[in-house]
Amino acid sequence: MSSEDPLAAALAAAGLGDVRPGETRPPEPRIEVVSDEPDEPTGPRELWPEGIGTGVGSLPGTDPREASALVTGETPEFPALPELPGRGVGADLIGRTAGLLVDLAVEVVPTAWRVTARPGRDLRRSRDLMAADLDAFDDACDRIRPDWVKVQVAGPWTLAASVELASGHRVLTDRGAVREFTASLGEGLRAHVAEVAERTGATVVVQLDEPGLPAVLAGSLPTASGYGTVRTVPAPDAEDLLRELIGGIDAPVVVHCCADRPPIRLLAAAGAAAVGIDATRPTFTGATAEARLLDAIGETWDEGVPLLLGLLPGTAPAREPVVGDLARAGYDLADRLGFDRRRLARLAVPTPACGLAGASPTGARRALALSRELGRAFADPDE
Template identity: 80%
Template sequence: MPDEPQAPRELWPEGIGTGVGSLPGTDPVEASALVTGETPELPAFPELPDRGVGADMIGRATGLLVDLAVEVVPTGWRVTARRGRDLQRARDLMAADLDAFGDACDRTRPSWVKVQVTGPWTLAASVELASGHRVLTDRGAAREFATSLGEGLRTHVAEVAARTGAAVVVQLDEPTLPAVIAGSLPTASGYGTVRAVRAPDAQEALRELIDGIGAPVVVHCCADVPPIRLLAGTGAAAVGIDATRPAFTGTVPDGRAASFASGAEPAALDAIGETWDAGTPLLLGLLPGTEPRPEPEIGELARAGFELADRLGFDRQRLARLAVPTPACGLAGATPAWARRALGLSRDLGHAFADPDM
């Protein structure tokens, strides 16, 4: 059995669940009431991409940048010389979201809240330079974006803390990081690929950003095969993954997910075990992003978590500290009913992890 993990920095309570970020709909007041009601111990600041430009994950991140301006062009977000209406819209939407979230937290008084923002590598891969090439192709520009994002995040965290009266956890979303490291992103012409970033360089840039934020940071990657070891080595307080991917569950002939114990790839299990052994928790995405048929039962979901602990040789009593259940990824594509149910199941699953004798 692995040694007792090192005690992590003071974090959220054990036995809780939370959301990943995005939700369906366009009403920030309704969304804030939902997250504070269904996941009161760690509500995730809602993201509502259905509102369009500026509400998408890239737009929200660019709205936090300091001394950098972007605009929307037919191919996406692009660096520009001065701030225009697209960037202003992103900031206006964020301000309205903060008002709604602050009001909801005034009523529910959470001790912890979580905010989400696109991480520096996914941002650099998604925004274009004035030339039309990805920011990622210019390493100096990529560093400038990371520095600007860090500065904006520090201000954002301070404002969220002041509005909510809660401690703030920052989630850096890096869904594109595996492609950045693999060098598989296409160039602007489509005839080549962008030069890969060395994994140690990607890790070091994340570490520098995390060190400067001044709040606990979760690095979240919902790719098929997230680089768990790389993310855990950034100094992050936790790592978030989509645990419904075949690398973690395998599949059975009819397409249903198998259990961790029977289906997960050994390399994926090893990475989780090493991360837990170092005392780093996982935000474990176990609830599908759209409504499944049939709906999973809480006992079935809890068994998946306990089987993971069993397979890796960890006492089940430690699961509530080492895993925070969440939806697999964002819920923007879900129905409002399933978004509410998924958050509620995440909360109930966290409570179940705290009671292994259920």
């Protein structure tokens, strides 16, 4: 065969120079080294420093600059982006969250927020209010440069239970719509987190508020007619959807549920970096505490998942709270569950029991100040 033969040249280039046309050669044996060592597990996500407090989100008043000055002044280690529902439509939890949705629009109707074909006045108002809040928060954070900040939105199940489809039925009644809303929320949250991180220079923690989740799991939400209830969502389905959303957000995610019997195990199992509860409820305190809920806290702590522990009253209490009494409530919980008090600073971040929108301005300031003092008390139980 001529050395100028193009076929011979191609065979030689492929290492098959000694193979005649029409012949085949068995493949060369390949040696593949496979390590018996398991993949290195992904380390736990870094969390906020020990011995700090923070707010839940909502505050009284209508001035975002005053509210941002309040949270950065009283909880400078971990300020929460203020929510001011007193401003009306678009400043409420559902309206603020709806403003973050991507490619989904809602509007206010007499019964609730409802899906609509295109963004209108209500959604524009929601987004304008959020923009003003971020400007004010950015300016306030610029004076203290916090390492950590927190933002709050409605979780997917509370959102689906609170928004109506065009038919008037809850989004919750259509599982396809629930997934669509969750995907839209995830996309909007990723952009929101990136913006807040860029503006503040801080690590952003996302708080998903799920006050409606227990009713979703119990099947106790009324239908549009009022003559029945929306069918129950199985706990595994609720957990899977939360896990999917949490896994798609590049930030630590807290799931907060201030209802009477929050599904603590479900929230922790869904991948939450922490679980927020109202620990002042009778189901958690004293002789009325329910063993299964206390067990759920103990199991969650055993797994290293901290709680945002709501110990401070959200409205004016009968008497002025004292840090020692509040700290004792946290220590008693640790003692009852068999945890060293010195671990409380890592296992619990003290917060108000729930939002402070119903408190007076003075009461809200005092509650945030006490949460910070309580965090310090957890860090030094001997003192």
